[in-house]
Amino acid sequence: MIIDLPPGLLLLGAGLLAPLVPVRMRAAFLLLAPAAEFVQLLSLAPGMTLRSEVFGFALEWVRVDRLSLAFGYIFAIAALLNVIFAWHLRSRLEPSAAMVYAGAAMAAVFAGDLLTLFLYWELTAVAAVLVIWARGSERAFRAGFRYIVVQLASGMLLAAGAALRYAETGSLAFGAIGLDQAGGVLLLLAFGVKCAFPFLHNWLQDAYPEATVTGTVVLSAFTTKLGIYALARSFPGTEMLIWIGTAMAAFPIFYAVIENDLRRVLAYSMNNQLGFMVVGVGLGTEMSLNGTVAHAFADILFKGLLFMSMGAVLFRTGTVNGTNLGGLYKSMPWTAGFCIIGAASISAFPLFSGFVTKSLIMTATAADGRLLEWLILLFASAGVFHHAGIKIPYFAFFAHDAGIRCKEAPANMLIAMGLAAALCVGIGVFPGLFYSILPFAVAYEPYTASHVVAQLQLLVFSALAFAVLMRTGIYPQELRSVNLDFDWLYRRAAFCAVQRATTFTSGCIHRLGAILSHAAAWMLAQGERRTSAGQFMADGGSTRGMALWVMVMLVSYLVLYYI
Amino acid sequence: MTVSRHGGGARERSYWLDDPANVTKLYRGVWVAGLLLVAADFVLHRHDDLAFAETIGFYALYGFVACVSLVLAAKLLRRCVKRPEDYYDH
Numbered sequence: 001m002i003i004d005l006p007p008g009l010l011l012l013g014a015g016l017l018a019p020l021v022p023v024r025m026r027a028a029f030l031l032l033a034p035a036a037e038f039v040q041l042l043s044l045a046p047g048m049t050l051r052s053e054v055f056g057f058a059l060e061w062v063r064v065d066r067l068s069l070a071f072g073y074i075f076a077i078a079a080l081l082n083v084i085f086a087w088h089l090r091s092r093l094e095p096s097a098a099m100v101y102a103g104a105a106m107a108a109v110f111a112g113d114l115l116t117l118f119l120y121w122e123l124t125a126v127a128a129v130l131v132i133w134a135r136g137s138e139r140a141f142r143a144g145f146r147y148i149v150v151q152l153a154s155g156m157l158l159a160a161g162a163a164l165r166y167a168e169t170g171s172l173a174f175g176a177i178g179l180d181q182a183g184g185v186l187l188l189l190a191f192g193v194k195c196a197f198p199f200l201h202n203w204l205q206d207a208y209p210e211a212t213v214t215g216t217v218v219l220s221a222f223t224t225k226l227g228i229y230a231l232a233r234s235f236p237g238t239e240m241l242i243w244i245g246t247a248m249a250a251f252p253i254f255y256a257v258i259e260n261d262l263r264r265v266l267a268y269s270m271n272n273q274l275g276f277m278v279v280g281v282g283l284g285t286e287m288s289l290n291g292t293v294a295h296a297f298a299d300i301l302f303k304g305l306l307f308m309s310m311g312a313v314l315f316r317t318g319t320v321n322g323t324n325l326g327g328l329y330k331s332m333p334w335t336a337g338f339c340i341i342g343a344a345s346i347s348a349f350p351l352f353s354g355f356v357t358k359s360l361i362m363t364a365t366a367a368d369g370r371l372l373e374w375l376i377l378l379f380a381s382a383g384v385f386h387h388a389g390i391k392i393p394y395f396a397f398f399a400h401d402a403g404i405r406c407k408e409a410p411a412n413m414l415i416a417m418g419l420a421a422a423l424c425v426g427i428g429v430f431p432g433l434f435y436s437i438l439p440f441a442v443a444y445e446p447y448t449a450s451h452v453v454a455q456l457q458l459l460v461f462s463a464l465a466f467a468v469l470m471r472t473g474i475y476p477q478e479l480r481s482v483n484l485d486f487d488w489l490y491r492r493a494a495f496c497a498v499q500r501a502t503t504f505t506s507g508c509i510h511r512l513g514a515i516l517s518h519a520a521a522w523m524l525a526q527g528e529r530r531t532s533a534g535q536f537m538a539d540g541g542s543t544r545g546m547a548l549w550v551m552v553m554l555v556s557y558l559v560l561y562y563i
Numbered sequence: 564m565t566v567s568r569h570g571g572g573a574r575e576r577s578y579w580l581d582d583p584a585n586v587t588k589l590y591r592g593v594w595v596a597g598l599l600l601v602a603a604d605f606v607l608h609r610h611d612d613l614a615f616a617e618t619i620g621f622y623a624l625y626g627f628v629a630c631v632s633l634v635l636a637a638k639l640l641r642r643c644v645k646r647p648e649d650y651y652d653h
Contacts, residue, residue: 456600462630469631484645
């Protein structure tokens with residue numbers, strides 16, 4: 001069946017038109033777009049497509065299947081929640097860029113070929129950087145600049161990979177690709193940047209916490225999940241991804257423990273959740289891929305909810321540093337409650353979304369006989385509860401009372417958080433309904449007594465570890481500091497190298513200039529000396545000598561002419 | 564932004580968690596819950612995807628050890644990576 005309107009274009013169009021809409025109606029206008037988009041998605045069925053030929057390339061603008069539909073639904077829901085959360089904004093740029101960003105991400109999810117994917121891939125990068133720059137601060141500008149450089153590099157890798165792939169196979173199809181040809185390797189790297197693979201990850205922790213209260217919520221939903229989608233589409237069962245994902249799940253949590261900016265803690269924690277999804281892609285079984293999609297879906301909601309609650313704290317108090325906060329549950333009880341629901345969901349408490357989504361990946365890992373990876377992922381699961389589940393609500397809303405008294409978050413923020421929290425609980429309580437939108441049929445029952453008790457043991461004893469460390473004073477204090485990560489290489493080492501190289505080169509040029517000017521001065525002085533009265537150049541020489549030299553020249557010319 | 568710094572004056576309502584004794588009660592309550600969960604293992608005979616995970620109290624021990632080692636390792640990591648807050652501001 002043919003589709004008239006590619007999914008995502010409604011959002012894109014609304015985003016582009018929004019600045020023209022009067023400010024009072026702008027939020028309502030923007031709310032209509034994801035609502036209409038969601039209705040459109042409900043009318044789509046797997047197998048629908050939109051194809052055309054452009055400059056001799058067979059392009060598939062839209063390809064609908066269960067994988068793209070699942071990501072489409074959640075992107076529409078996220079766009080809707082974001083509009084509500086940002087209802088109070090009066091600026092033109094940010095809401096409009098956010099909607100274009102959501103539309104581009106959705107259109108990319110439905111792209112059936114690499115060229116279409118590339119087009120929307122770049123558009124997400126450009127729209128997202130505008131969302132970051134909307135903060136208007138010098139730090140945000142610099143972080144946004146680093147962000148766009150990394151994202152455009154990912155786009156370039158995608159373009160080069162697609163071109164190579166076209167040369168190798170004669171097709172631009174965006175399907176299962178694999179690593180047996182060079183084009184595939186470049187594409188994996190392009191997707192890996194968006195998924196925040198180890199060493200390609202710092203753009204995430206660098207840029208997201210620098211955006212506005214509302215901007216960070218928007219950013220958290222789309223770019224990384226688009227990367228996960230592309231990975232699940234093209235590289236299911238690529239064994240290397242299991243280890244990459246395991247590393248991603250484990251190492252950011254150490255940074256999350258010592259980070260002070262609570263939105264940056266969440267960015268590290270997002271990196272860790274992406275790790276679970278990447279493992280699911282690497283395993284490549286029906287169950288693990290279901291787990292990846294389910295966990296991406298759930299993560300957009302609970303991570304969005306956590307970013308919203310920290311955004312509300314930033315909005316009301318002007319800070320999200322653990323060192324400055326504490327005791328806010330007295331002033332912002334609703335926000336604290338919603339934050340705890342998000343924290344319970346990310347920590348995979350029974351009856352919350354993470355419990356029914358992450359366990360698909362854990363069970364698939366165990367079923368594949370991967371013991372070591374399973375143990376590391378279990379460590380990461382305990383760690384998630386520790387740094388996101390406890391640390392975030394604890395330092396913001398409890399801990400020692402920092403004495404801040406402010407108003408509760410605005411109504412629109414509470415509504416958005418309430419809706420996200422309801423969805424987190426809904427997924428956790430009715431997993432059967434949620435599983436029905438996953439790409440493959442699910443034959444898994446998360447609520448067995450064994451699973452519930454095992455998970456509760458893990459979580460309760462992680463909480464006890466936190467409590468014991470807190471009460472004994474071993475837990476590291478929140479400190480105002482920068483923690484070096486891989487971005488040190490380009491923010492400091494490369495910067496210093498360039499600075500040194502520039503100093504060295506300019507020093508060389510300076511010295512060379514000095515030598516040349518000395519030489520010129522010496523020659524001028526010589527010339528002047530020789531031409532002054534009584535010197536060799538000034539006495540004129542003899543006419544005879546001159547005639548002799550002219551004759552020698554003419555004769556040699558004659559001889560050369562005859563040879 | 565309507566923020567006020569508050570010294571905790573007498574007219575403010577006091578909360579249950581303000582009393583350290585209650586925090587201790589809560590802390591002990593969590594220990595009781597944890598120990599009950601481990602006790603459940605004796606009755607339940609949990610089934611798991613991996614045989615060794617069926618050992619009594621496996622998840623409890625693993626969760627506790629994992630989090631303590633996570634924090635201790637993070638403290639070591641902080642020694643290497645901690646820099647002043649304006650480190651990147653040239």
